[in-house]
Amino acid sequence: MSTLARxxxxxxxxxxxxxDMEALAIGAWxxxxxxxxxxxxxxxxxxxxxxxxxxxxxxxxxxxxDDAVVAVLSNMGAPLVGQERLADPEFAVKPLRxxxxxxxxxxxxxxxxxxxxxxxxxxxxxxxxxxxxVVDADTMGRAYPEAxxxxxxxxxxxxxxxxxxxxxxxxxxxxxAASWRWMERISRKACTEIGSxxxxxxxxxxxxxxxxxxxxxxxxxxIDLGRKVAQARRAHADPIEAVLxxxxxxxxxxxxxxxxxxxATEGFLRGKAKLEGLxxxxxxxxxxxxxxxxxxxxxxxxxxxxxxxxxxLLDTVSGEGIGTDVIRFGQRVSVLALPAPEVxxxxxxxxxVGPKAFGFxxxxxxxxxxxxx
Amino acid sequence: xxxxxxxxxxxVGGTNTDAALLDGSKVLAAVKTFTTADVTSGVRAALKELVxxxxxxxxxxxxxxxxxxxxxxxxxxxxxxGRAAAxxxxxxxxxxLKPFCDWPADLAAQVVxxxxxxxxxxxxxxxxxxxxxxxxxxxxxxxxxxEGVNAxxxxxxxxxxxxxxxxxAAEIVRNEHPDCHVTLSSALGRIGLLERENVALMNASLIxxxxxxxxxxxxxxxxxxxxxxxxxxxxxxxxxxAEAAREYPVFSFASxxxxxxxxxxxxxxxxxxxxxxxxxTTADIGCxxxxxxREANNVVEVGGVRTLFRMPDLLSIAVGxxxxxxxDPITVGPRSxxxxxxxEALVFGGSTCTSTDIAVASGLIELGDRSKVAxxxxxxxxxxxxxxxxxxxxxxxxxxxxxxxxxxxxxxxGAMLIPDRIPGISEVVHVEHSNxxxxxxxxxxxxxxxxxxxxxxxxRDEAIAxxxxxxxxxxxxxxxxxxxxxxxxxxxxxxxxLPGKAIRTRVRVxxxxxxxxxxxxx
Numbered sequence: 001m002s003t004l005a006r007x008x009x010x011x012x013x014x015x016x017x018x019x020d021m022e023a024l025a026i027g028a029w030x031x032x033x034x035x036x037x038x039x040x041x042x043x044x045x046x047x048x049x050x051x052x053x054x055x056x057x058x059x060x061x062x063x064x065x066d067d068a069v070v071a072v073l074s075n076m077g078a079p080l081v082g083q084e085r086l087a088d089p090e091f092a093v094k095p096l097r098x099x100x101x102x103x104x105x106x107x108x109x110x111x112x113x114x115x116x117x118x119x120x121x122x123x124x125x126x127x128x129x130x131x132x133x134v135v136d137a138d139t140m141g142r143a144y145p146e147a148x149x150x151x152x153x154x155x156x157x158x159x160x161x162x163x164x165x166x167x168x169x170x171x172x173x174x175x176x177a178a179s180w181r182w183m184e185r186i187s188r189k190a191c192t193e194i195g196s197x198x199x200x201x202x203x204x205x206x207x208x209x210x211x212x213x214x215x216x217x218x219x220x221x222x223i224d225l226g227r228k229v230a231q232a233r234r235a236h237a238d239p240i241e242a243v244l245x246x247x248x249x250x251x252x253x254x255x256x257x258x259x260x261x262x263x264a265t266e267g268f269l270r271g272k273a274k275l276e277g278l279x280x281x282x283x284x285x286x287x288x289x290x291x292x293x294x295x296x297x298x299x300x301x302x303x304x305x306x307x308x309x310x311x312x313l314l315d316t317v318s319g320e321g322i323g324t325d326v327i328r329f330g331q332r333v334s335v336l337a338l339p340a341p342e343v344x345x346x347x348x349x350x351x352x353v354g355p356k357a358f359g360f361x362x363x364x365x366x367x368x369x370x371x372x373x
Numbered sequence: 374x375x376x377x378x379x380x381x382x383x384x385v386g387g388t389n390t391d392a393a394l395l396d397g398s399k400v401l402a403a404v405k406t407f408t409t410a411d412v413t414s415g416v417r418a419a420l421k422e423l424v425x426x427x428x429x430x431x432x433x434x435x436x437x438x439x440x441x442x443x444x445x446x447x448x449x450x451x452x453x454x455g456r457a458a459a460x461x462x463x464x465x466x467x468x469x470l471k472p473f474c475d476w477p478a479d480l481a482a483q484v485v486x487x488x489x490x491x492x493x494x495x496x497x498x499x500x501x502x503x504x505x506x507x508x509x510x511x512x513x514x515x516x517x518x519x520e521g522v523n524a525x526x527x528x529x530x531x532x533x534x535x536x537x538x539x540x541x542a543a544e545i546v547r548n549e550h551p552d553c554h555v556t557l558s559s560a561l562g563r564i565g566l567l568e569r570e571n572v573a574l575m576n577a578s579l580i581x582x583x584x585x586x587x588x589x590x591x592x593x594x595x596x597x598x599x600x601x602x603x604x605x606x607x608x609x610x611x612x613x614x615a616e617a618a619r620e621y622p623v624f625s626f627a628s629x630x631x632x633x634x635x636x637x638x639x640x641x642x643x644x645x646x647x648x649x650x651x652x653x654t655t656a657d658i659g660c661x662x663x664x665x666x667r668e669a670n671n672v673v674e675v676g677g678v679r680t681l682f683r684m685p686d687l688l689s690i691a692v693g694x695x696x697x698x699x700x701d702p703i704t705v706g707p708r709s710x711x712x713x714x715x716x717e718a719l720v721f722g723g724s725t726c727t728s729t730d731i732a733v734a735s736g737l738i739e740l741g742d743r744s745k746v747a748x749x750x751x752x753x754x755x756x757x758x759x760x761x762x763x764x765x766x767x768x769x770x771x772x773x774x775x776x777x778x779x780x781x782x783x784x785x786x787g788a789m790l791i792p793d794r795i796p797g798i799s800e801v802v803h804v805e806h807s808n809x810x811x812x813x814x815x816x817x818x819x820x821x822x823x824x825x826x827x828x829x830x831x832x833r834d835e836a837i838a839x840x841x842x843x844x845x846x847x848x849x850x851x852x853x854x855x856x857x858x859x860x861x862x863x864x865x866x867x868x869x870x871l872p873g874k875a876i877r878t879r880v881r882v883x884x885x886x887x888x889x890x891x892x893x894x895x
Contacts, residue, residue, distance in 0.1 A: 041567070044470055080877070081497050083565045084530045086467035167465045168503065195496050262865070328864070330668060 012063035013133060018050040020223050021124065027226030028120030029321035030243060031218075031338075033310050035293035036117015036143030037079035038323060041087040042125060049089065049128040056124050057133040059109060061216050064207030069105065070135055071096050072152075072205055073123045074113035076164070076187070077197030079325050082118065085167070085197050089125040094165035095201035096126055102161060102173055103204065111135035111210065113150065113202055115218040116143025116293075117323075137214035141341035142310050145292040147187070148180035149353045151343045152205065155213040159183045163201045166194040215341045221247075229319045239319025240334045243312070250367050252297070252305055253286045253335040254279050254316060260327055273313075273327055275335070286335065288313065290324040295358040297335060305337045305367050306355045308344035312336045337367045378886070379434045381601070382816025383419060384632055384809070385412060385441040388653025388695060388712045389786055392419040393812040394427050394434070398639055402427035403809040405786065408712050412443065413589035420597040436886050437594050439615075440606035440815040442629040443586055444579050444622040448676035451479060455524055456486030457577035458517040460546070461570065462493040462505055462529035462538045472528070472570055477677035484578045486522035489513035493538050494530035498829060498875070502530055510542045514549035524554045524580050526573035530566060532559035534827050554580045561623065563825045564877070568681040575678060576623045583622035587615050602852070604886065608682055610635050610665060610814070611821035611883055614852045626675055627684040629811060630657045634666045634685065636814030637782040640804040646780045647769055647798065650810070651787030653695040654709040656765060658688045658772045661782070690768050694787035696728045698757050705760050719745045728790055731757045737789040762792040769795050784810040820886055822848025822858075825879040833876060837863055840880040853884030 016024075025043040028036070064070070073096065075087070100106055110123045110130075115138040127134045139150035147153065162174040162183060172190050177183035191198045205214070225246045232242035244251055255275040262271035275286040286304070288297040294311035297304050305311055313322045316332045327333075343349050345366070351357065354364045379401075383392045385408060393403040404422045409415035416439070424431045447453045459472030472488050473481050491513060493505030517525060525546055529538040536559035543555045558566075558573040587605070594603050605618035608627040612618075618625065633650045644664040650657045660667040666685030673684045691706030695714040698705060710717040710725055717723035719730040720741030726749070732738045734746040734754045769781060778799035783791040784807045793801055806813060824843040828836035841860060849855050862881040 041470060044475055048469065048474070078497070080564060084497070086470045086566060088467060088469045090469065195502070330662075 013057050013059040016056045016058050016124075018047065021046040021050065021121070023223045023226030023230060024121060024124070024219070025226065026229050026320070027222030027224065028115055028117060030225055030229070030247075030312055030314065031115055031120070031141070031222055031310065032117030032143040032321055032323070033293045033312055034290055034322065034324040034327070035079075035145065036114055036119050037075070037082050039118040039121050041082065042118050042121035045087055045089050045125050046121060046128065049125070054128040056127045058136050058219060059133045061135050061137045061210050061214055064109070064135065064210055066206065066208035066211075068108040068207030069103070070205045070207065070210055071099060071107045071110045071132075072113050072139065072202040073110055073126055074119045074200055074202065075122050075197070076191050076200050079323065081195065081197040085195070087118070087125070088167070089129045091165065091167055092122060092125050092199045093129050094171070095163040095199050096130070098163040098165065098171055098173065099161070099201040099204065102163060102175075107132060107204070108207075109133045109135050111214070112138040112219070114138055114140040114143045115215070115222050116140065119143065120219075120222055134219065135210060135214070136219045137210055137216045138218045139214060141215035141218050143293055144353060147184035149357070151215050151341065152209065152213050153180040154343055154346070154349045154352050157205070157209055157213060158203055160203050162187055162203060164190060164198045166198060168194075170194055213343070215343070233318065240314060240316065240336070243314065243319055243336060247336075247338040249312075249336045249338040251334060251336055252367070253277065254281050255286065255333065257327060257329055257331045257333060260329060269324060271324070275333065278332065288335065289358075289360075291358050292324060294324065296355055296360050296362070303355070303360070303362050303365075306360065306362065306364060307358060308340035308349065308353045309366050309368065310338040310340060312338060339368050340366070378436065380436045380438060380816045381420070381423065381434055381599070382632070382812040382814065383416060383437065383439045384629065384811035384815055385416060385439065385443060386629060386652060386811070387442060387446055388693075388714060390415040390419045391809040391812040392423040393806065393809045393816055394423055394431060395813065395816045396430070398817065400640070400806050400813060401430045403806050403812065405809055407715050411589070412586055413593050416590060416593040417596050420593060420599070424597060424599070431599075434599050434601050436604055437599065437601045438604045438606055438612050438815045438818055439590050440628040440632045440811060441586070441625060444583065445626045445629070445675065447579060447582055448480070448575060448678070451483055451676070453582045454483050454578045455581045456522050457484055457524045457526055457574050458487035458489065458520070458522045459570065459574055460489045460491065460510065460513050460525060460527045460542060462491050462510070462527070462542055463502070463566070464490050464492040466494065466502060466530060467566065470567065472574060475567065475679060476571070480676060480678065484574065486524070487517050487520055489516065491542075495532070495535055495538060497531060497534070497827065499531070499535045505538050505541065507541070507545055510545045511549050514546040514553070517553065518550040523552055524556070524577040526556045526558065526570065526577040528558035528566060528570040528573055531564075532557070533562065533564055533569070533825055556580070561621070563681050565681050568679050571678050572623050572680050572682070575675070575680075576621060579622040580620075583619055587619040591615060602886070604818070604852070606632055606815045606818050607821070608684060609821065610818055612818040612886070613820070617851060626682060630659065630685050630687055631666055632814030632818070633657070633784055633811035634659055634661055634814065635664065635817065636810035636812065637661070637784045637804070637807065638664045639817055640806055640810055640813055641782050641802050643780055643782065643802065646782050646802075647773060648782045648784055649765060649769060649791050650785040651790050652693050652785050653714055653787070654691070654693045654711055655689045656692040656768070656785075656787070656790075658690070658768050659685050660772060686772075688768050688772050690764055692728065692761055692764050692787070692790060694727065694729045694790070698726045698728055698731055700726070700753055703753065703756050703760055705757065705764060728757075728761055728787065731761070732789050761790050765791055766795045770797060773797055783807060819883040820848055820851050820853035821881060821883045822846070822851060822853065823879070823881045825877070827875055827877045829875050831874065831876075833865060836876045836878045837865060837880065840878040841882070844880045844882045848882050848884050852887055854887040855884070858882050858884035
């Protein structure tokens with residue numbers, strides 16, 4: 001029973017518009033920090049669903065009753081496979097129904113595993129199909145490659161059960177796993193077997209858990225970011241400036257890509273992009289490393305920005321996000337840092353998603369250190 | 374660039390048809406004529422004029438290379454398009470986003486000739502997604518035939534990896550509907566189902582126009598008495614044999630600006646510069662890097678449809694020779710008299726004031742009858758020219774990414790409209806024959822080949838070597854001399870989350886057009 005959406009008028013929930021979806025797609029792609037997949041296909045689906053008269057309600061996480069049960073949804077797999085398989089709302093709903101059957105109860109609301117990239121729009125499709133409201137929160141505040149890299153994993157919450165669906169009639173339930181890392185390993189194997197793409201419903205969260213450990217208001221933040229970029233484009237103003245302002249970010253470098261090196265190791269896309277400075281950065285270089293998402297950037301031997309600070313490479317002209325799977329020679333990009341969610345700056349947070357978790361033996365230092373944030 | 378052969382390059386634009394005869398990189402003769410509504414007579418006239426002008430130098434021409442914006446204009450202006458049906462082999466995947474789902478409504482209304490989704494397709498490793506349902510394909514083909522639609526685009530998931538599904542589906546369609554032209558998405562390129570399918574659908578909708586236009590080119594060359602091979606220039610500054618190009622009009626979409634920029638580089642002997650090409654309707658501003666246009670960052674839209682093409686990064690502004698100048702207040706464009714410049718401009722006896730008239734009145738160029746603009750108020754002429762200059766300078770600045778000053782190559786029939794001094798530009802270079810730079814660019818085009826595939830369980834070097842061999846083969850098939858083929862681009866992308874070693878490798882090669890050897894002529 002979806003009672004939450006109807007419970008009160010006013011501030012606790014609002015109906016998202018078709019324009020909000022357009023803005024969300026832009027904002028989520030920026031917060032994807034190079035990963036999470038291009039939101040375009042999911043945006044197309046949302047346009048169709050809204051044209052059919054469906055819509056999505058966004059609810060304030062703080063309005064969730066402690067015992068509410070929230071579905072954490074994502075699409076898992078290789079973005080490249082997504083480029084061929086596209087995205088289908090019917091299919092995205094399947095794991096949610098499987099989970100409801102497994103739990104023997106209905107959900108109260110849905111939310112995104114990660115706000116970054118296409119997964120930021122994934123629960124929107126499910127919500128438009130089912131009528132469940134979407135919680136204004138996620139568990140990353142961005143995109144990260146692995147299951148243990150979430151606020152709920154850092155908090156030590158339960159990692160199971162997980163349900164997974166294939167477009168053929170294959171359904172997989174993971175009733176239990178020893179740890180977040182085990183859940184990551186086992187589910188990744190199954191995902192690979194069914195075509196390296198799967199719709200999933202992660203371990204459900206209670207209202208109390210979301211309120212205490214979720215990354216709150218990340219959907220509103222992404223929509224706001226996207227809207228500011230769209231406004232800047234329409235006004236022929238600088239969209240990079242708009243991102244910096246709306247996201248409280250720092251511009252670190254402006255340049256063009258002179259080389260991209262990629263390699264697949266342990267199931268991830270790792271590599272680095274070299275940039276040559278333009279304008280005020282003329283004469284200097286930058287190297288940005290990535291593991292699906294951008295992780296650390298160096299000027300010479302000096303690390304200048306690192307995860308969990310968000311490292312965004314944006315098209316200098318349009319402000320559009322650029323994915324690590326499509327970044328290429330000659331692109332003109334601006335490198336920005338946006339502040340990380342608080343939870344990842346703790347000792348446990350840094351252990352899960354700090355530079356060491358991505359193979360860099362350097363101490364974490366935020367570009368926002370000393371700033372009021 | 375050493376090309377030991379004599380070639381003729383022709384550019385058929387919306388306003389002008391230009392032709393240039395080159396010996397190696399030397400321009401022997403060049404002419405500029407008006408484009409005609411039927412295309413053929415314009416090309417025939419240009420060839421005739423060029424051959425007459427060149428005299429004995431026209432002997433021994435081995436290739437005619439034609440570039441045209443005809444197909445792009447058809448899509449952009451929504452005319453001369455045929456209806457096309459889509460058959461997508463992908464179910465149970467991708468059902469919600471049907472073919473044409475992201476097309477502008479007005480374009481879709483003209484083109485959509487049926488949408489059919491059938492079961493089948495492939496996985497990322499080439500396995501079957503599910504077995505293809507051949508009965509569904511046959512039923513779709515019969516429905517398309519009953520609708521009277523004669524062009525079909527067939528797409529299938531992961532078809533760039535293995536085209537088996539698309540090829541079998543094409544066979545079934547041809548059986549059921551023998552008059553139907555079939556475009557396979559796998560022949561057009563890359564990973565990205567929706568964009569690849571869009572390109573295939575646009576190709577299908579242009580196929581009738583492409584056949585007519587190519588035939589017009591063939592007839593025009595035959596009528597000129599030249600014994601030369603006919604090539605059509607492609608988006609990336611390369612060419613394909615007319616027989617092959619006829620099947621793939623979409624590959625010619627961006628050839629106009631590409632030719633113009635490459636021609637400008639050759640004519641000026643400068644490989645790194647900004648280029649401003651002022652045509653009849655627009656001025657295109659781009660950037661040359663090592664003799665080739667800098668490519669756009671983003672997904673490229675043609676007439677509002679998303680494609681995977683790599684195209685030159687251009688800023689088009691409404692400043693051209695045919696741009697209509699309004700008075701009180703003074704306006705520059707955006708409308709243009711287009712190919713009717715020869716009738717409608719004041720200097721040609723018409724009644725519309727165009728930027729060409731402003732140029733003549735300002736003494737920038739001798740054209741038509743100068744007395745016909747004598748009545749224009751000098752203050753108005755000055756202000757209009759200042760506004761044109763301002764528009765150009767502003768746009769050049771927007772496209773420039775280099776902090777240091779670079780030269781600007783002034784190109785095209787309307788190059789006289791470009792100011793002599795522009796901030797950030799070291800010098801504005803007007804080169805000889807620059808008004809036919811696009812025809813020169815067409816004449817120096819090379820033949821290319823490309824592969825973009827996923828290779829499994831091989832080392833990176835092996836994958837690149839295999840891709841290279843496939844690309845060389847495709848270039849040779851298109852008429853390149855195998856001895857001259859060289860690799861110009863290698864890109865490899867290990868696939869994240871995929872098991873074992875999976876690597877997507879793209880290799881692009883170019884070579885000189887093979888001479889007309891008897892065995893190659895077939």
